[in-house]
Amino acid sequence: AQSVTQPDIHITVSEGASLELRCNYSYGATPYLFWYVQSPGQGLQLLLKYFSGDTLVQGIKGFEAEFKRSQSSFNLRKPSVHWSDAAEYFCAVGAGNFNKFYFGSGTKLNVKP
Amino acid sequence: EAQVTQNPRYLITVTGKKLTVTCSQNMNHEYMSWYRQDPGLGLRQIYYSMNVEVTDKGDVPEGYKVSRKEKRNFPLILESPSPNQTSLYFCASSLSAGIYGYTFGSGTRLTVV
Numbered sequence: 617a618q619s620v621t622q623p624d625i626h627i628t629v630s631e632g633a634s635l636e637l638r639c640n641y642s643y644g645a646t647p648y649l650f651w652y653v654q655s656p657g658q659g660l661q662l663l664l665k666y667f668s669g670d671t672l673v674q675g676i677k678g679f680e681a682e683f684k685r686s687q688s689s690f691n692l693r694k695p696s697v698h699w700s701d702a703a704e705y706f707c708a709v710g711a712g713n714f715n716k717f718y719f720g721s722g723t724k725l726n727v728k729p
Numbered sequence: 730e731a732q733v734t735q736n737p738r739y740l741i742t743v744t745g746k747k748l749t750v751t752c753s754q755n756m757n758h759e760y761m762s763w764y765r766q767d768p769g770l771g772l773r774q775i776y777y778s779m780n781v782e783v784t785d786k787g788d789v790p791e792g793y794k795v796s797r798k799e800k801r802n803f804p805l806i807l808e809s810p811s812p813n814q815t816s817l818y819f820c821a822s823s824l825s826a827g828i829y830g831y832t833f834g835s836g837t838r839l840t841v842v
Binding site: 648650652658659660661662665667706708710711712713714715716717719720721722 | 833
């Protein structure tokens with residue numbers, strides 16, 4: 617069965633520190649992978665997506681993610697976190713033409729001054 | 730501006746009083762979906778639609794109805810709301826969710842008392 621696992625429920629980092637949010641997926645075919653961000657009181661905004669090709673994907677707001685097929689992972693990274701990055705982050709897998717879409721349970725990021 | 734518009738943003742209602750949450754998209758997307766978001770449970774799909782007059786149940790359809798009479802609109806209907814339907818609701822649309830992911834509305838916070 618398809619699934620998405622975000623093992624960290626909460627993460628706290630200091631402003632200016634680097635960030636890595638973990639995402640593991642289970643899917644039988646080549647996945648379409650996404651990261652979304654939800655700021656407090658807001659809807660979900662797409663940060664980046666991976667379809668194929670280069671396994672390092674650049675997104676908005678200085679985020680990037682790396683697809684590692686051997687580890688079934690799609691971790692989100694940012695070199696230097698800003699206070700405005702405090703939000704909840706969701707990893708998701710799309711099942712291509714089957715039009716199915718699976719969310720992870722989310723990781724809440726807290727940024728310390 | 731390409732967007733998904735939900736109304737209302739906030740709604741407090743009483744048990745059993747029928748309500749409709751509207752959703753409209755201006756991107757000519759074929760796929761539309763409703764999610765609810767609850768603490769600790771993440772995002773769960775209620776219903777989705779692949780085109781006009783084509784709808785199907787998601788993971789948690791009980792107590793909800795939808796209709797898709799026009800491509801741009803996908804209202805969510807609660808015929809007899811109950812307190813366990815208190816939640817944050819999101820409408821989303823896509824050309825093909827499994828490939829492109831969803832564009833989300835800003836959310837509707839519903840409280841049923």
